[in-house]
Amino acid sequence: MSDDIAVEARNTVKVYGAGDSAVRALDDVSVTIRKGEFFTLLGPSGCGKTTLLRCIAGFETPTSGEILLSGRDITADPPNKRPVNTVFQSYALFPHLSVARNIGFGLEMMGRAKGDVARTVEKMLALVKLEAFADRKPQQLSGGQQQRVALARALAPEPEVLLLDEPLSALDLKLRKEMQSELKRLQTETGITFVFVTHDQEEALTMSDRIGVMRSGKLLQVGGPREIYNHPVNRFVADFIGETNFLTAKAEGGGFVLASGDRVEAPGERANAGEMTLAVRPEQVRIEAEGAPGAMHATVTETTYFGTDTYCHVRLADGTVIVARLQSPPSGDVGLAPGARVGVRFAEGAVQVLGD
Amino acid sequence: MSIATEAGRRRERARNGWLLASPALLLLLFAASGPLLIVAVYSFLTPGDYGNVVWDFSADGWFRVFLERDIFDGTVSAADAHLTIFWRSLKLSLATTAITFALGLPTAWFIATRPPRERAMWLFLITIPFWTNLLIRTFAIMEVIRNEGILNNVLIGLGIIDTPLQIVFTETAVLIGMAYVYLPLMVLPLFAAIDRFDFKLIEAGYDLYASRWRVLRRVILPIIKPGIVAGSILVFVPSLGAYVTPRVLGGGKQMMIGNFIELQFGQGRNWPLGAALSMLLLFIVMVALLIYVRSTTREAPHG
Amino acid sequence: MARRKSFSVTALPGFRSIAVAVFVLLYMPIVTLVVYSFNGGSSIALWGGFSLRWYEVAWGNDVVQSAALRSVVIATCAALIATTVATMAALGTTRRGKFPGQTVIYVMINQPLMVPEIVTAVALLIFFAAIKVATGIQGLGYLILAHAAFCVPFAYLPIRARLEGMDLSLETAAADLYASPWATFRRVTLPLMAPGIVAGAMLAFVISLDDVIITEFVKSAGQDTLPTYMLGQLRRAVTPEVNAISTVLLAVTVLLLTAFFLLTRKRG
Numbered sequence: 001m002s003d004d005i006a007v008e009a010r011n012t013v014k015v016y017g018a019g020d021s022a023v024r025a026l027d028d029v030s031v032t033i034r035k036g037e038f039f040t041l042l043g044p045s046g047c048g049k050t051t052l053l054r055c056i057a058g059f060e061t062p063t064s065g066e067i068l069l070s071g072r073d074i075t076a077d078p079p080n081k082r083p084v085n086t087v088f089q090s091y092a093l094f095p096h097l098s099v100a101r102n103i104g105f106g107l108e109m110m111g112r113a114k115g116d117v118a119r120t121v122e123k124m125l126a127l128v129k130l131e132a133f134a135d136r137k138p139q140q141l142s143g144g145q146q147q148r149v150a151l152a153r154a155l156a157p158e159p160e161v162l163l164l165d166e167p168l169s170a171l172d173l174k175l176r177k178e179m180q181s182e183l184k185r186l187q188t189e190t191g192i193t194f195v196f197v198t199h200d201q202e203e204a205l206t207m208s209d210r211i212g213v214m215r216s217g218k219l220l221q222v223g224g225p226r227e228i229y230n231h232p233v234n235r236f237v238a239d240f241i242g243e244t245n246f247l248t249a250k251a252e253g254g255g256f257v258l259a260s261g262d263r264v265e266a267p268g269e270r271a272n273a274g275e276m277t278l279a280v281r282p283e284q285v286r287i288e289a290e291g292a293p294g295a296m297h298a299t300v301t302e303t304t305y306f307g308t309d310t311y312c313h314v315r316l317a318d319g320t321v322i323v324a325r326l327q328s329p330p331s332g333d334v335g336l337a338p339g340a341r342v343g344v345r346f347a348e349g350a351v352q353v354l355g356d
Numbered sequence: 357m358s359i360a361t362e363a364g365r366r367r368e369r370a371r372n373g374w375l376l377a378s379p380a381l382l383l384l385l386f387a388a389s390g391p392l393l394i395v396a397v398y399s400f401l402t403p404g405d406y407g408n409v410v411w412d413f414s415a416d417g418w419f420r421v422f423l424e425r426d427i428f429d430g431t432v433s434a435a436d437a438h439l440t441i442f443w444r445s446l447k448l449s450l451a452t453t454a455i456t457f458a459l460g461l462p463t464a465w466f467i468a469t470r471p472p473r474e475r476a477m478w479l480f481l482i483t484i485p486f487w488t489n490l491l492i493r494t495f496a497i498m499e500v501i502r503n504e505g506i507l508n509n510v511l512i513g514l515g516i517i518d519t520p521l522q523i524v525f526t527e528t529a530v531l532i533g534m535a536y537v538y539l540p541l542m543v544l545p546l547f548a549a550i551d552r553f554d555f556k557l558i559e560a561g562y563d564l565y566a567s568r569w570r571v572l573r574r575v576i577l578p579i580i581k582p583g584i585v586a587g588s589i590l591v592f593v594p595s596l597g598a599y600v601t602p603r604v605l606g607g608g609k610q611m612m613i614g615n616f617i618e619l620q621f622g623q624g625r626n627w628p629l630g631a632a633l634s635m636l637l638l639f640i641v642m643v644a645l646l647i648y649v650r651s652t653t654r655e656a657p658h659g
Numbered sequence: 660m661a662r663r664k665s666f667s668v669t670a671l672p673g674f675r676s677i678a679v680a681v682f683v684l685l686y687m688p689i690v691t692l693v694v695y696s697f698n699g700g701s702s703i704a705l706w707g708g709f710s711l712r713w714y715e716v717a718w719g720n721d722v723v724q725s726a727a728l729r730s731v732v733i734a735t736c737a738a739l740i741a742t743t744v745a746t747m748a749a750l751g752t753t754r755r756g757k758f759p760g761q762t763v764i765y766v767m768i769n770q771p772l773m774v775p776e777i778v779t780a781v782a783l784l785i786f787f788a789a790i791k792v793a794t795g796i797q798g799l800g801y802l803i804l805a806h807a808a809f810c811v812p813f814a815y816l817p818i819r820a821r822l823e824g825m826d827l828s829l830e831t832a833a834a835d836l837y838a839s840p841w842a843t844f845r846r847v848t849l850p851l852m853a854p855g856i857v858a859g860a861m862l863a864f865v866i867s868l869d870d871v872i873i874t875e876f877v878k879s880a881g882q883d884t885l886p887t888y889m890l891g892q893l894r895r896a897v898t899p900e901v902n903a904i905s906t907v908l909l910a911v912t913v914l915l916l917t918a919f920f921l922l923t924r925k926r927g
Contacts (some may be wrong), residue, residue, distance in 0.1 A: 059559055059562075080567060084563075104564075106564030154564075
């Protein structure tokens with residue numbers, strides 16, 4: 001069973017400082033990352049995702065708990081003894097070494113033969129398409145090229161796991177998109193386990209096999225992109241990943257009753273009968289003609305044009321505002337002026353019941 | 357049109373700049389740079405009987421820097437006494453540079469890796485000796501290593517030796533003294549270089565399987581090289597021209613070029629020889645500075 | 660739970676021990692020197708109880724008194740001259756872009772930092788001796804000018820640093836608010852650069868006060884400063900009087916340096 005587990009963190013705790021000023025950067029985190037998967041740690045800054053990454057790399061030692069690599073406890077190993085490599089946020093390319101020497105550095109340190117190093121470096125340069133830049137110094141390259149050197153350097157020693165610490169954050173939007181698919185390609189081609197840290201939910205959703213969402217040192221939810229997006233475990237996850245309408249409701253006879261008095265059907269168990277929070281993604285909100293059967297009565301308060309989409313804010317009878325994301329028609333005008341009376345309906349299976 | 361006004365503005369800026377700098381330049385020309393030219397001229401004159409010079413051209417001053425003529429048979433041979441002094445100056449200056457580097461690198465590293473609030477204090481502790489009178493520091497180290505000084509008292513007290521070690525008035529004393537007084541000159545530029553150093557690069561080094569020693573040799577030292585060169589020049593140059601430290605700790609026996617120059621203007625009464633020696637020293641220092649400037653301009657793009 | 664030894668990225672083997680040893684070695688001689696200035700006995704090696712005796716001896720010594728006064732007079736005059744010319748030079752060479760010859764000015768101003776002091780000392784000895792013979796003018800003026808010259812770079816550097824850190828738009832704003840160039844300089848530029856000027860003056864003062872070599876070569880008979888007096892004393896049997904003088908000089912240096920650091924640190 002442990003054969004297909006690349007990294008495992010067991011009850012990992014990391015405390016900085018002591019006494020009253022102590023900060024629990026990692027609060028009892030346990031996670032398993034499978035071999036060959038693209039795993040993303042997602043969360044806002046200060047959530048502990050980078051700390052967990054640095055614990056795996058060996059730059060931080062957990063206060064308690066273990067880090068296992070392919071089933072072997074490596075908690076006490078220094079970073080230079082771990083078959084794990086990092087792509088740093090700032091790239092950390094050696095300014096005094098050429099691109100080729102940067103890429104070959106790890107292999108040299110492992111004591112590989114010169115010819116061996118040269119061959120691997122060549123292969124890596126081809127992999128990241130930088131053959132023409134082998135003799136340049138890192139500071140003579142553009143941001144995107146530096147990024148690729150950093151990747152090649154970390155991949156060259158063929159680590160069991162590649163750790164990526166927000167590597168795309170320094171790039172502009174267009175380049176970031178390019179590098180996202182590039183990263184995905186490299187991961188598929190090399191088959192190496194990637195552990196990727198980011199605060200960008202879109203990046204996480206598009207690239208990952210599985211995502212771990214973190215907040216305040218805790219791991220809240222682990223799952224595939226669809227699962228995380230469509231079945232968030234709590235309000236934070238739902239809010240952090242994508243946009244969401246939160247609605248307060250009471251369970252009643254197999255469904256829910258909103259504060260406005262409207263009835264909503266939702267799947268799943270509901271043990272308590274008290275107030276609960278429902279979540280609906282804006283793209284799952286349908287706007288229909290007023291009085292359509294089964295639709296809630298609402299008034300349009302605001303429409304905002306976003307190019308491909310138009311956001312439409314509607315108000316229910318009790319004042320609750322719901323945001324709907326509509327595809328913009330060819331004319332660009334969805335034809336909903338503020339004050340218009342409309343009917344609102346949630347798509348089938350779109351309503352999620354949140355844990356807290 | 358706009359080019360013309362831009363050029364005009366540049367001209368005015370240059371005129372104002374030179375005008376404002378001129379009092380400083382005149383002062384320096386009068387009491388620093390200008391007199392150096394006179395030294396060059398004096399090195400080609402004939403010594404006067406009671407010091408000073410006679411205005412007759414002579415290359416004898418330069419000749420006697422390296423060679424001596426036997427007073428009886430007029431044969432020319434190498435001036436061994438002078439060469440001994442040159443060799444001692446060079447040897448002690450290089451040794452001082454090496455010692456201050458070996459001690460200064462860990463010290464600068466230590467300061468640069470302190471928490472920011474503590475760092476200013478450690479830096480201040482290095483700066484105080486840096487600005488303290490050289491004579492006082494030389495005197496202070498002499499009190500420690502002299503025959504009745506603490507070092508000998510402690511060693512005798514511990515029963516390690518019976519009779520005091522004769523350190524003062526030896527080459528060792530001059531070396532200890534110079535290393536002591538010039539150490540801050542090595543630490544400060546090293547600190548400046550390490551302070552600019554991106555510690556993520558060390559993480560990258562360890563991440564790529566380098567040992568601590570290899571991180572030091574392959575990552576840290578190459579990147580802080582400009583600081584190493586700067587520190588070495590800052591120590592080597594004043595060491596080579598040292599006057600106070602060899603005079604006090606060498607007791608007149610361990611003369612270096614600086615003391616030898618002074619001798620020519622005192623008891624030696626050979627101003628042209630002294631002037632020639634000064635020019636030689638200046639030349640060596642300028643060569644060292646040139647090497648420094650060239651190495652920093654080449655390293656500049658790496659920061 | 661067992662304490663885990665964490666991997667420190669910045670730690671290098673033995674560096675910490677060497678650094679601590681360096682600080683101890685750096686301060687041990689200075690502290691010893693200060694301690695023995697309070698020695699009741701006449702030796703700089705044997706402790707004879709605490710006393711201010713040697714401070715009294717030094718204070719009562721006419722030669723020391725006049726040397727101290729001369730040191731202060733020279734340092735004050737030299738610092739004033741050096742700071743004035745350095746301020747002007749800094750104003751002319753910073754902020755408003757490069758101009759032809761700027762490097763020449765820069766190299767000339769920093770020349771005293773590059774030429775070995777013994778060489779400058781020799782040059783000044785020769786030059787001033789010639790002037791003295793030619794004009795018959797004697798006095799402290801030679802020492803003051805020599806000191807002022809080598810103090811220029813020390814005054815110049817902090818002033819320049821201060822100026823470069825200053826925002827040009829402040830002066831533009833003043834001009835926009837109808838201030839004449841002179842009023843802008845007096846009301847905006849000068850007050851803003853004042854800490855740099857004071858810092859530069861203090862460094863120049865310390866440098867002049869501590870000078871040995873140039874003074875030793877330039878001074879005429881009876882023009883000893885404290886450092887040259889001490890240098891002369893070191894040839895004879897040394898008494899703690901030298902320690903006492905050193906301690907006072909040391910205290911002045913530390914005081915001025917502390918003030919300098921506080922002044923330059925406020926910038927942030």
